[in-house]
Amino acid sequence: xxxxxxxxxxxxxxxxxxxxxxxxxxxxxxxxxxxxxxxxxxxxxxxxxxxxxxxxxxxxxxxxxxxxxxxxxxxxxxxxxxxxxxxxxxxxxxxxxxxxxxxxxxxxxxxxxxxxxxxxxxxxxxx
Ligand SMILES: [Zn+2]
Numbered sequence: 001x002x003x004x005x006x007x008x009x010x011x012x013x014x015x016x017x018x019x020x021x022x023x024x025x026x027x028x029x030x031x032x033x034x035x036x037x038x039x040x041x042x043x044x045x046x047x048x049x050x051x052x053x054x055x056x057x058x059x060x061x062x063x064x065x066x067x068x069x070x071x072x073x074x075x076x077x078x079x080x081x082x083x084x085x086x087x088x089x090x091x092x093x094x095x096x097x098x099x100x101x102x103x104x105x106x107x108x109x110x111x112x113x114x115x116x117x118x119x120x121x122x123x124x125x126x127x
Pocket of ligand 1: 058114
């Protein structure tokens with residue numbers, strides 16, 4: 001990787017775990033993302049240090065959405081609405097004290113689609 005990427009990676013306090021990738025997509029460990037993940041195609045996938053395979057596979061589902069939609073449609077139909085939803089749920093948690101972020105976020109159509117795409121992708125490979 002070139003120096004610009006390395007500067008960006010250290011700016012966000014990320015490290016690329018050696019050999020950690022999924023289907024050729026780089027996975028970066030991001031210290032402040034505990035319990036969460038985020039797909040940032042074409043750059044890669046960011047996950048917290050406590051990641052598991054299910055999370056990485058879910059984020060890979062977003063990469064599959066990116067591949068079928070292309071850059072602009074992915075960010076406008078999936079990335080931005082998903083982040084906005086997380087922001088609003090976070091705001092609701094801050095105001096009401098009720099933490100329903102993960103269950104309600106998972107109900108988004110694009111989140112369910114990412115799970116379904118990932119599930120069928122890995123089921124085909126493992127058969
Ligand atoms: Zn997601």
